[in-house]
Amino acid sequence: MKVNIMKTVAAAILAAMMISPVVRAASQEINETKEQRDARMAWWRDARFGMFVHWGLYSGLAGTWDGKPVGTKGGMEWIQQRVKVDTDTYAKRAIPLFKPSPDFAREWAKLAREAGCRYIVFTTKHHDGFALHNSRVSDYDAGSVLNRDLVKEIVDAARAEGLRVGFYHSVIDWHHDQYEYARSKQLPHPLKGKPYPNGERTHAKYLDYLHGEVNELVSNYGVVDVLWWDYSAQDFQGDEAWKAFELMQKVREKQPAIIMNNRLFRSQEAGWSSMGTAGYIPRLDPKHGDFITPEQHIPATGMPGIDWETCMTLNTTWGYSEHDKAWKSDETLIRNLIDIASKGGNYLLNIGPKGDGSVPEESIKSMHAIGAWMKINGESIYGTSASPFEKLTWGRCTQKSQAGGKTRLYLHVFDWPTDKTLVLPGLVNKPAKAVMLTDSRSLNVTTCDNRVTIAIPVEAPDKIATVIALDIEGLPKVIKPQ
C-alpha cells in the first residue's frame, strides 16, 4: 500500500513537471545536416543485423487460454485481444505465469552476440500495457508486481556483451483506463466495440501517462540507441493520437543521438501506403522518423537514400507460443539476412522467450546457425552497402569500399554453378583478386567483354551461401547486358 501511495504522489509531481507552464509548440523540423544525420546513423547502417525480443506477461500464457491453444499461427503477444478479456482478467491469469529467472537477460545478450547481432531491441511495454521497467507513473509494471527492474537487467546484460540497446514501446495500450480505443476503427483493442468500462475517457490523460513512461525510459537507463515505436493507424496517428512530435522532441532532448522508427505515424510521408505490414513505400520525411519498417517482408529491390529495417519472426509469432512449430530453416534465415543486406537494409530478427525468460531451443539453434555463418562471412554483411547489380541469377552481392580506391564486392553464391565458373555480367571494372571467405583460397579471375569470370571449385564449400570477395579497381561500374 505504501509503495502505491508513494507512486501516486510521485506520479502527480512528475505529471506537473511534464506540463510546462508554457505549452511548447513541438518542433516538427529536424535541425540536422546530412553529414550530422549520416554520423548519427553510421553505427546502425554498419550493424545490419539486430535481435528483436518480444517478452512480457503474454509470454507466460504461451498461446494457451483455458487449457486450449488460442491458435498455432500469428502473434501470441496479442492473446488478450484474441480471447477478448479485460485487463484485470488477463493480468490475473498472466502474472502468476510470468516468473523471470535471475539470469534470463544474460542468456539473451550472449545469444545475440553469438548470432552476430550488433544491437538488441526489446519490448519495454507491448500493447497489453504491462511495463518491464520499475515505473513511478504506473502500478502495472515489473517494479510493482515483481519488485524488479527488468529493463535495467536487460540493458546491463546487453551492454556487458557490447550490444547497442533499443527500446520497443507500444503506444497502443490495452490496460490504461483513459486510452480512448473507440477513436480508431483500425487499431486493435480487446474491448473494441464495447462501451468504455467505468464511463467516458480522456485520452489526454493517457498521453500524459505515455509521455511520462517514455520519459522514465529515456532518462533512467543511460544511452538508449534506438526507440522502436509501435504502432499507428491511418485513422489514428501522429499528433492526434500520441502528440507525436512533442514526444519525439522530448526523447531527442534526453537522447540526442537516438534513432527512431516511423511508427508514430501511418502516412505516405512517413513511408506507409496502407495498414498492411508490407504496406510501405520508399519515402520518409525525417520529421517522421529515421527508418521505415517493412514487417515480415523483404522489399523486392533496394531503396536508395532510404534507411529501412525488415523485422521478422523465427516462426510466425512475436510473443512465445508453445503451439507454433513453423520454424524457418537456417537456409531461409541466412539467405534473408544476405538478401536484406544486398538491398541496403537491416534485419531485426525476433526471439520470443518463455515466461521465465528462457529462450526456446529451436530459437537458440537458429541463432547459433546464423552465428556460425557470420563468424566466417560477417565482413560481407557488416558495414556493407547495397549491390551494384540489378539482379544476379546465382545469388546476391554486397559491397564495401577499400583503401587505394578499390571496392570489395562480396559475392554470396546460393546456386553454385555446375560449370566451375562464376560470371558477373556487365561488370566493367578491372578485377584485382578473388578470395573465398570460407577457406581464404585465392581464385583465378579474368575479364573479357565487360564480363568478369571467376574459376570456382566443383563443390560449394557452404551449401547455404558461399562468399567470394572480389576486389575491383574503382567504384563498381555495371552496364546492362545487351
Ligand code: FHN
Ligand atoms: O501488433 C504488433 C505486433 O504484436 C508486433 O509487435 C509487431 C512487431 O513489429 N508490430 C505490431 C504489428 O505490426
